[in-house]
Structure formats: structure tokens, C-alpha cells
Ligand SMILES: Cc1cc2nc3c(=O)[nH]c(=O)nc-3n(C[C@H](O)[C@H](O)[C@H](O)COP(=O)(O)OP(=O)(O)OC[C@H]3O[C@@H](n4cnc5c(N)ncnc54)[C@H](O)[C@@H]3O)c2cc1C
């Protein structure tokens with residue numbers, strides 16, 4: 001076993017880990033050694049080809065096909081230098097005040113989170129897209145919302161030099177999206193933080209991490225690891241877990257922390273989503289332009305959010321219910337399709353949680369509550385109204401039976417789209433906003449960490465990722481994750497004297 005020693009080891013390099021790496025880089029100036037371990041690969045710029053069949057296996061956990069335990073929902077999570085920020089769309093919203101108040105975590109104040117998310121939004125070049133980059137798929141959404149009586153909001157996005165290739169979820173081929181792979185990690189590395197890719201943390205044993213560095217397989221995208229393949233024991237004076245809402249609780253469970261932390265893995269939420277598609281009479285610009293420029297936030301009133309979206313042919317095909325001629329006809333209409341992503345605002349409930357199997361692999365248990373099903377049905381009805389108001393000929397709604405609604409049925413939307421047709425396993429459901437599992441709170445009886453990400457009872461172990469959320473955020477989460485990670489890093493810096501014997505940076 002190879003042995004290494006660092007002052008701080010950060011596990012995971014996504015929204016949380018990338019932020020902590022950059023925020024701790026001043027410690028390197030003081031002579032401390034900071035390491036990031038990332039299980040995914042580091043890709044060269046020219047390897048981002050935008051081809052679905054190549055990029056999904058290279059950038060996503062299980063190639064994008066990670067399923068919940070009962071197989072009814074697909075969870076999307078990145079696995080690369082930059083984590084899920086490599087594949088996110090970059091829509092950048094601050095945390096909602098009402099949600100943070102409802103979380104009721106002592107020591108977590110909304111103004112503090114807002115200030116920190118604004119700091120990271122500025123660093124990531126967050127702004128409203130120029131009008132010429134707004135495509136017709138998005139304009140039709142705005143128009144449909146207005147005619148149906150709602151006002152769509154424009155998403156601020158974190159792009160620099162966006163060329164509207166619409167391939168954000170396959171990793172931006174134009175280096176425009178400002179994920180942690182573009183901003184925080186390179187800055188941290190320039191300052192002396194070490195990042196080791198293809199390095200999977202297997203288990204935490206006291207103040208050390210057992211790590212397996214994988215060999216690059218023939219034909220696999222990316223660079224070889226910075227370390228030679230093999231097993232390592234990495235000693236650390238402080239460990240920061242940022243392996244995401246599935247990876248962090250799973251690692252702690254593998255490390256035997258479940259007994260002392262009874263809430264570990266619980267409070268998993270994910271904004272369950274599905275894609276709705278509508279057919280227009282004429283081609284619309286959909287697969288060029290930024291894909292996600294507008295949204296409709298009905299979270300407070302009706303527990304759903306609608307977002308514009310544009311998915312690639314394979315993903316679109318899998319999202320359509322049914323087979324054969326009807327399915328094929330819709331796919332042939334691809335250049336005439338308008339798309340909306342429907343997200344339910346779920347709540348943490350008993351039973352929805354992350355566990356590990358005997359081999360230590362994460363297993364996500366998720367049950368669709370009646371409230372979530374009703375929210376998805378309301379969201380689908382609202383989307384159908386928006387599609388028809390925007391001029392669509394027919395709408396494909398998975399919670400209708402049969403799933404195709406013709407324009408002549410506009411008056412029967414509530415009757416046709418109903419909860420009784422919502423059959424998990426028959427409807428293609430997915431989620432990309434994975435939250436919870438190491439929730440913040442007061443004591444081990446109600447949570448895993450305190451408001452500063454410190455694991456109860458283990459002062460040298462902190463969590464800095466989406467697993468900290470004690471409940472769903474009800475809006476796109478990455479800026480809130482960065483704000484929480486910023487707090488974690490600040491605490492480590494301020495305790496540097498106690499932890500490492502150096503003055504606070
Ligand atoms: C397709 C998609 C689109 C999205 N779009 C948006 C959006 O537009 N706006 C928004 O706000 N949010 C969006 N999100 C969500 C957002 O990207 C995530 O919420 C956020 O990146 C989560 O941050 P994190 O640090 O918790 O985890 P991640 O960013 O997922 O990073 C975790 C990292 O830890 C690594 N890891 C896990 N286990 C180990 C281990 N044992 N050892 C070493 N490394 C490990 C993983 O490989 C991964 O790289 C999107 C997500 C997806 C998948």
C-alpha cells in the first residue's frame with residue numbers, strides 16, 4: 001500500500017469540492033498541503049465532442065443510467081474533474097428565502113447564504129443571455145406562458161462566449177460554461193492545490209482515506225491519473241467530503257459511521273422530473289441556441305417548476321411513452337418539437353434515502369408520494385396549456401392515457417391528464433438535483449452535520465456538497481451548494497491554527 005500525507009484532503013471535485021479547493025488554496029501559501037481526490041477522469045478540451053454516445057459514458061455515473069432501487073427513476077450525476085458542473089446547464093439562481101427559513105438550521109442565516117452565492121455568481125460570470133442566443137423553443141415558452149396567464153422568468157446563466165450549441169448536458173464543447181472544471185479547480189491548481197483524478201475514496205479510516213487509483217482503459221477518454229494506478233492510504237489532518245448527495249453518505253456508511261449517525265443517508269430529495277414534448281406545424285429552432293433560458297416558478301403555490309429544455313435524440317426517445325409507429329412519428333418530428341422539463345418540488349420523507357449494498361455500492365431508495373404525483377400532474381397540465389397557447393398541434397403527456405393530446409382536446413386537459421395514469425415504471429422519470437443524505441441540523445438525533453458542515457462528533461471531518469441539504473431546495477441548486485461549501489472552507493481557514501498550527505489565512 002502506498003502512503004501519502006496531506007493537511008487537507010477533499011473528496012470530490014464538483015460544485016462543493018471545487019469551491020472548497022479554491023477557497024482553501026491560500027493555505028498552500030502557508031506551507032500546507034491540500035489534495036483533491038476525484039474518481040472521474042480529466043478530459044482534454046478537444047475530447048468534448050458533444051456526441052451523445054461518447055460523452056455520456058465519459059462524464060456520467062453509470063453512463064447516465066444510474067437507477068433508483070426499484071428501477072423507476074434515472075438519476076443523473078457527473079463523474080469527472082468538475083463533477084456534475086461539467087454536465088449541468090449552468091442556470092444560476094440564489095437560494096429561496098422561504099426554503100432556508102423552513103430548513104430551520106441553527107446558525108444558517110439566509111442573508112449569509114445569499115451573500116456567498118452572489119460572490120460565486122460573480123466569479124462564474126453569471127448574467128442574462130443576449131437576445132440573439134434565445135432560440136424559438138425558449139421564445140415559444142415565454143409566449144405560451146403569457147397567453148396562459150403566467151409570466152416566465154429568465155434564467156441567469158454562467159457562460160462566457162456561449163456559441164449556442166445546446167450541448168451543455170454533454171459537457172460544453174466550446175469551453176463556455178463556467179463549471180468548477182473551468183474556474184475553481186484550475187485556480188486552485190495554479191495556487192498549488194493538487195488534484196488527482198481516477199482516484200476513488202473507498203473508505204475513511206480514522207484520519208486517513210483508503211484510495212484506489214484506476215488505470216485508464218484502452219479507448220477511454222481523458223488523461224491518465226496523476227498518480228500511478230494502485231491502492232493508497234492518504235493520511236490527512238482534516239477531511240472534507242464533497243462526493244455529492246449519493247457519494248458522501250455512501251462513503252460514510254462504508255466507513256462504519258452509520259451507528260453513531262442514525263440520520264446518515266436519510267432526507268434524500270431530488271426534484272423528480274420528466275420531459276414533455278409538443279409538436280408544431282413548422283420547424284422551430286430548438287437544438288441550436290442555449291437550451292435553458294426561461295422557467296416558470298410555481299413552487300410556492302403548486303409545488304412545481306417548469307423549465308425550457310432540449311434533449312438529444314437518445315434522451316428524447318427514452319422520454320416518450322409508447323413504442324412503434326406513434327413513437328417513431330414523434331421522433332421524426334424532432335425539428336418541430338418544443339420541450340419543457342417538469343420538476344416536482346418534493347419533500348424529505350421517511351424511507352427516501354441512500355444506503356449501500358454488501359459490496360459498498362450506493363443504493364437510492366425513492367418512493368413517489370401522492371403529493372409528488374399530484375405536483376407532476378399539475379405541472380403537466382400547466383405545460384399542456386403553455387404548449388397549446390404557443391400554437392402546438394399535439395402534446396405528448398406521459399400522465400395521459402393515451403399519451404397524445406390533440407389540439408382539439410385543449411378543453412379536456414384536466415380530464416385527460418390525471419394522477420390515475422401516473423404509473424412509476426411506465427413513465428420515464430429522471431432527476432438531476434440530488435440533495436440530502438448528510439443533512440445539517442442540531443444533533444445526531446436529527447442530522448449528520450452542524451450548520452458549518454462539521455460531522456457531529458468528528459471535529460476533523462466536514463461535508464461540503466448537496467448532501468448537506470436537510471430538505472429539497474425547490475430551485476436549481478448549484479449556487480446554494482457553492483455558498484455552503486464557502487462556509488465550510490471559511491471555518492477550516494479560521495481554525496487553521498488549532499487544526500494545523502498556522503495563523504488563520
Ligand atoms: C444534467 C445536469 C444538469 C444540471 N443543471 C443544473 C443547472 O442548470 N443549475 C443548477 O443549479 N444545478 C444543475 N444541476 C445540479 C448540479 O450540477 C448539482 O447539484 C451539483 O453539481 C452538485 O454538487 P456536489 O458537489 O454535491 O456534487 P457533484 O458536482 O456531483 O460532485 C461530486 C463529485 O464527487 C465525485 N465522487 C463521488 N464519490 C467519490 C469517491 N468515493 N471518491 C472520489 N470522488 C468521488 C464524483 O465523481 C463527482 O465528480 C444539474 C445536474 C445535472 C446532472
Ligand code: SF4
Pocket residue numbers: 159161162163164165166167168169171172173174175176177289290291
Ligand atoms: S449552449 Fe453554450 S454553454 Fe451550452 S454547450 Fe453550447 S456553447 Fe456551451
